Each structure stands twice: as structure tokens, then as C-alpha cells.
Amino acid sequence: MAVRATEIIEDCQRCIEALIAKLCSTTVPWTSWTSTLGRPETDRWELASSFIYTMEPYFVEITGQQQGGSSLAIYEVIIGTWNNRKSGGAEEINIMTSRIQNLFQVPATWSTAFTITINSVVFTDTTLRAQGIGILGITGARQIETEEKKEFRNEQTLRFIA
Amino acid sequence: MAVTDQLAKPLESTHQMGRFTLNRIVRQDAAVTKPIAWANVEAIVAISIGEPTFRYTYDQHQQGAGDEANEIKRDPRWNGTVTVLAGQIGDFIAAIEGKTWGTAQAVMSARMDSDNPMVHWEAICRDADNSTHLFSLVIQDMIIDSFGFDNPMDYSDRSIPFHTYHEPFILAQGYEMVFDKFAATPTTSTYTLSCSTPATLLTATEHDDWDFNNAVFIKNEDHSAGDVTGRRVRAAVSITAASLIFTAGLPAATDEVSVLYAKAT
Numbered sequence: 001m002a003v004r005a006t007e008i009i010e011d012c013q014r015c016i017e018a019l020i021a022k023l024c025s026t027t028v029p030w031t032s033w034t035s036t037l038g039r040p041e042t043d044r045w046e047l048a049s050s051f052i053y054t055m056e057p058y059f060v061e062i063t064g065q066q067q068g069g070s071s072l073a074i075y076e077v078i079i080g081t082w083n084n085r086k087s088g089g090a091e092e093i094n095i096m097t098s099r100i101q102n103l104f105q106v107p108a109t110w111s112t113a114f115t116i117t118i119n120s121v122v123f124t125d126t127t128l129r130a131q132g133i134g135i136l137g138i139t140g141a142r143q144i145e146t147e148e149k150k151e152f153r154n155e156q157t158l159r160f161i162a
Numbered sequence: 163m164a165v166t167d168q169l170a171k172p173l174e175s176t177h178q179m180g181r182f183t184l185n186r187i188v189r190q191d192a193a194v195t196k197p198i199a200w201a202n203v204e205a206i207v208a209i210s211i212g213e214p215t216f217r218y219t220y221d222q223h224q225q226g227a228g229d230e231a232n233e234i235k236r237d238p239r240w241n242g243t244v245t246v247l248a249g250q251i252g253d254f255i256a257a258i259e260g261k262t263w264g265t266a267q268a269v270m271s272a273r274m275d276s277d278n279p280m281v282h283w284e285a286i287c288r289d290a291d292n293s294t295h296l297f298s299l300v301i302q303d304m305i306i307d308s309f310g311f312d313n314p315m316d317y318s319d320r321s322i323p324f325h326t327y328h329e330p331f332i333l334a335q336g337y338e339m340v341f342d343k344f345a346a347t348p349t350t351s352t353y354t355l356s357c358s359t360p361a362t363l364l365t366a367t368e369h370d371d372w373d374f375n376n377a378v379f380i381k382n383e384d385h386s387a388g389d390v391t392g393r394r395v396r397a398a399v400s401i402t403a404a405s406l407i408f409t410a411g412l413p414a415a416t417d418e419v420s421v422l423y424a425k426a427t
Contacts, residue, residue, distance in 0.1 A: 005171065064177055069169025072177065107182060107292035127291060134174040134290045161174055 002118045002131045003162055005070065009057050011118055012162055013037065015131050016077060017054040022114035023103070024052070032087065033096060039080075050083045050092055052100065063161060074136065076159050080144070083152040093152035097141040104138040104158055134161040175289045175296060180208055182288045187281040188341040189260050190303070190381075191390050194418055196342035196356040200284065203257060205250035207319045209285055211242035211301065211330050238371075240330060242301070243321040251311070251320055258306055272309050278391040279303035279326075282422055284339050295427065298333040301326055302378055302422060328371060328379070337361050338427045339378075343420045344406075346382075346413030353419060358404035361424040376401050378422040385416040392420055 003011035017037045023030035034040075034051040044051070057077035064072040081096040083089065103109050113125040128135065141154035186200040217237035223230075246254045252270045256263035258280055263270050283301040288294055307323040333339065340360075344353045366372040373396045374380065380399055381392030398410035406421060413419050 064172055066169060066172055068167070070171035072171055072174065107290060111291035111293065129174065129289055129291045129294070132174050134177060161177055 002121065002123055002126075003133065004119060007119075008075075008162060009059075011131075012057045012075060012133055012160070013054060013077065014118070015114075015116055015128060015133055016057075016079075016158070016160075018114045018116040019110070019112060019128060020052055020054060020079075020100075020103075022112060029095060030099065032092075033081075044082060044084045047084060047086070049086050050081070050088065050096060052096065053080045053082065054078075055080070057160075060159070072161050074159065074161055076157050078155050079138075079158050080153065080155045081141070085148065085151055089150065090152060093154060097154045097156065100156055101138055101140070104135050107135075110135050128160075132162055136160055175294075179290075180287075182290055182292050184286040184288065185209070185283065186286070187257065187283050187304075188339075189258075189281050190279045190392065190420070191260070192341075192343060194343045194345045196344065198341045198343055200339075200341075201257060203254070203283075205247040205254065207245040207247060209242065209244050209283075209299070209301075211240055214238040214240050214329070237327070238329070239325055239327055241323065241325045242330075243323050245319050245321045248312075248314075248318040248320045251322070254322070255306070272311060274306050274308045277305060280305055282339070282341060284333075286338070295335050297335055298338070299330065300333050300339055300378075301330045303328045333424060336427055337424045339422060340425050341420065341422050343418060346415065346417035346419055348415045349412060351408045351412055353406040355401070355404045355406055355421065355423070357423070357425040359425060360401055360403075361426060363424060373397070374401060376423060378424075380406070381420045382413050383418040383420070384414070385418065386414065392418070 003015065014037065017035055021035035024033050024035045025031065032049055034047055034049050036051050036053045038055060039053050040047055040051060055078040057075040060074040060076050062071050063074050079100055081093060081100060083093040111127045111129060113127055115122065115124045116126065136159040138159065139157045141156050144153040144155055146153050185203040185206045187203055188198045188200050192198045216235040219233065219235045221231040222234050252263045255270045261267050281304050283304050285299040287296045287298060289296055303326050304324050305326060307325060309322050340357050342356050360376040362376055363378065364372060364375065366375050380395045382395050383389050383392040399408045
């Protein structure tokens with residue numbers, strides 16, 4: 001287990017983003033999209049493709065308390081999908097949202113291996129589980145209003161234990 | 163260890179949940195082969211097993227020992243329930259009874275008259291990747307009890323009662339159960355298991371109702387006497403590596419020998 005209790009927000013966000021980034025770099029149709037840590041630094045119009053952003057997780061509640069020490073906790077994180085008119089449209093955003101939903105509903109897919117550096121240690125072909133992140137579920141998509149009518153944006157909330 | 167020790171937080175896997183569990187069975191009266199293939203059981207929602215009850219309990223005293231008593235318990239029974247998605251009850255019972263529900267047999271009854279062991283159940287508890295084995299819950303000699311039906315308005319499941327007279331147990335990470343069955347040959351004392359390295363399960367002499375360190379049970383079905391579920395052979399038989407060796411009471415011509423044991427996955 002690598003996510004640090006003292007840096008858990010940062011480490012968990014980077015692990016979840018790294019999983020999505022791995023898919024975006026290797027697996028069709030994810031390769032049509034870009035993964036960003038938080039919202040993109042650049043203006044969304046400058047991005048070459050639709051993108052998936054992973055926001056900062058937030059603490060929800062303590063769970064699995066044990067006597068005599070620390071406990072696990074439940075966190076939630078917003079994962080957004082944003083179709084910036086580079087391709088697709090309504091169909092594209094539906095596919096992106098469905099893929100995110102399926103990713104975190106099927107253990108075999110959320111166990112996709114990725115590589116990440118945490119605290120200067122490189123973890124090659126690791127998984128969320130191996131990093132101490134247990135997926136509990138994901139909500140359906142909430143539509144987020146956009147400036148352009150032909151631009152589409154959804155957000156889903158991923159719930160996990162760490 | 164100090165009284166001021168602070169425990170680290172548990173691993174995420176300590177939150178083991180049934181949704182990552184694979185349930186599978188072998189039938190006690192399966193056709194002879196080794197190993198008998200385990201069949202996955204689908205649509206399981208939960209398995210629950212209560213603490214045992216004993217048909218006989220009494221305090222044993224002896225003269226000259228003051229008030230010191232020795233509590234004796236005999237004939238344990240574990241009751242439990244398997245919760246199944248309601249629409250799959252027919253398929254579930256068919257799997258337990260080894261039937262094909264439909265063309266070959268249109269009726270699946272909820273009446274269970276026999277008290278014979280029906281299946282051995284292995285609930286393989288896995289980590290959140292649905293793959294990494296954590297441990298398994300094993301229910302030997304499971305007997306399904308009679309149950310009722312209902313038909314509620316919405317999504318529903320159904321708890322089907324069962325019992326066993328032999329203890330359920332948990333099997334360590336990295337091991338899986340094996341069920342071998344042999345057609346006996348007269349005068350043959352040695353049978354070869356499908357696995358050459360049966361796992362050491364426990365020290366049988368320290369544990370009631372266990373006769374072997376490396377097997378859950380060894381049974382002999384005396385088909386000439388109409389016995390098709392087998393009786394446990396408790397002595398004059400042993401397992402060494404892949405060899406199942408009878409030193410007395412050799413199985414007869416129409417007998418079938420069955421062995422439940424474990425191996426490293």
C-alpha cells in the first residue's frame with residue numbers, strides 16, 4: 001500500500017487519474033480522449049480532444065474503525081467528462097460517461113494496471129487495490145451547464161475507501 | 163509490544179465484501195472422476211451460517227474431582243441460509259440436485275425429504291479486483307431444507323435454509339478445495355489422488371470430527387447396500403502424497419470412494 005495517510009488526497013487523486021490516463025494512452029476508445037489532473041491548465045478549446053478530469057477527493061466519513069489505532073475512511077471524488085466540440089458531440093459524451101461508469105462498476109476494469117510515482121517510489125504496473133484504494137461505487141452523470149449549446153459536460157462522483 | 167502502541171490503519175482488503183466472492187459447488191453424488199469439476203453458482207446474494215447447536219450437552223462429573231465439571235457436547239448441527247435472487251430459485255435447486263430444470267424435468271420442488279449430504283460449497287472470498295484470493299468459506303455436506311415461495315411486487319431475493327452436521331471452516335489464502343471420486347476395485351488398497359500434494363489442513367488429533375490432517379473427509383459409498391451418499395471412513399485409511407491407502411476394510415466392487423481435501427492454487 002502506497003498512498004500516504006498524510007498525503008492521501010494528493011496520492012489518491014493521482015492514482016485514479018493515472019488509471020484513467022493509462023486507458024487514454026492505450027485502449028480504444030479511451031485513446032480518443034485526454035486525462036487531466038483536475039481541470040486542464042489550458043483553455044479547453046486548446047485541447048486537441050475531449051477530456052476527462054479527476055478532481056481532488058474529499059473526505060466523507062470514517063469507516064472500518066478498529067480498536068487501538070487508525071481507521072480507514074470513505075472518500076468521494078468528482079470525475080468529469082467534457083466534450084469540447086473537437087469531435088463527437090452528444091454521442092461522444094454519452095460514450096465517455098458510460099465508459100467511466102463501467103470502469104468503476106466492473107472489478108476487472110478498475111483493476112487495470114498503471115504506473116505511478118509516489119513519494120519518489122516508482123510503482124510499475126500497480127493497481128488501485130494495490131495502492132490501498134477500494135472502489136465502492138460511482139453515481140450516474142450530472143449534466144453541467146456549458147457556455148456553448150453544442151458543448152457537453154458531465155460529472156460523476158466516485159466513492160472509494162482508503 | 164507496549165501499552166502505548168498505535169495500530170496502523172487496516173488494509174483496504176479488510177473490508178472484504180461478498181460482492182467479490184465466487185460461489186461454487188460439487189455434488190456429493192457426482193459421477194466418478196478425479197478431480198470433480200466445481201460448478202459456479204450464480205445469483206447468490208448472501209450466505210449466512212449460525213453458531214452450532216448440539217443435540218446432547220451435559221456436564222460430566224467424577225467422584226473425587228470436587229465441583230470441576232467437563233462439559234460434553236455431541237451431535238452438532240449448523241443451520242444457515244443461502245440468499246438467492248428470487249427469479250433464480252429453480253435454477254439454484256436444479257444445480258444443487260444435479261437436474262436440468264426445463265425439458266427434462268419441469269418441476270423443481272421446495273420439499274426436501276432426505277437428510278443426506280447434497281453438495282460441498284466453496285465461497286471464494288476475493289479482494290476488490292475480483293481475482294486476488296483472500297480466503298474461502300467451505301461448507302461440507304450441505305443439506306438444503308424445505309422452503310416456501312413468495313412473489314413480491316418488486317426486486318426480491320429468497321433465503322433458502324440449509325444445515326450441515328459437519329463444521330464449516332475457512333480455508334487460507336492460496337488454497338482451493340479438491341473433490342476426487344473413485345470407483346472401487348476389489349482387493350485394491352491404494353488409490354491415486356488427482357493432486358500429489360494435498361495441503362496440511364490442521365492437526366486432526368486436536369480437533370473433534372476431523373480424522374485426517376490432510377483431508378476433510380474420506381467417504382465410502384456402499385452401493386450394494388443402497389448407500390449413494392457415503393459414510394465417513396474414520397480409521398484404517400490415510401493419505402500420503404498422492405496415495406490414498408486403505409489398510410483394512412477395503413472398499414468392495416460396487417463401492418465409490420470420495421475424498422475432499424485442499425491443494426495450493
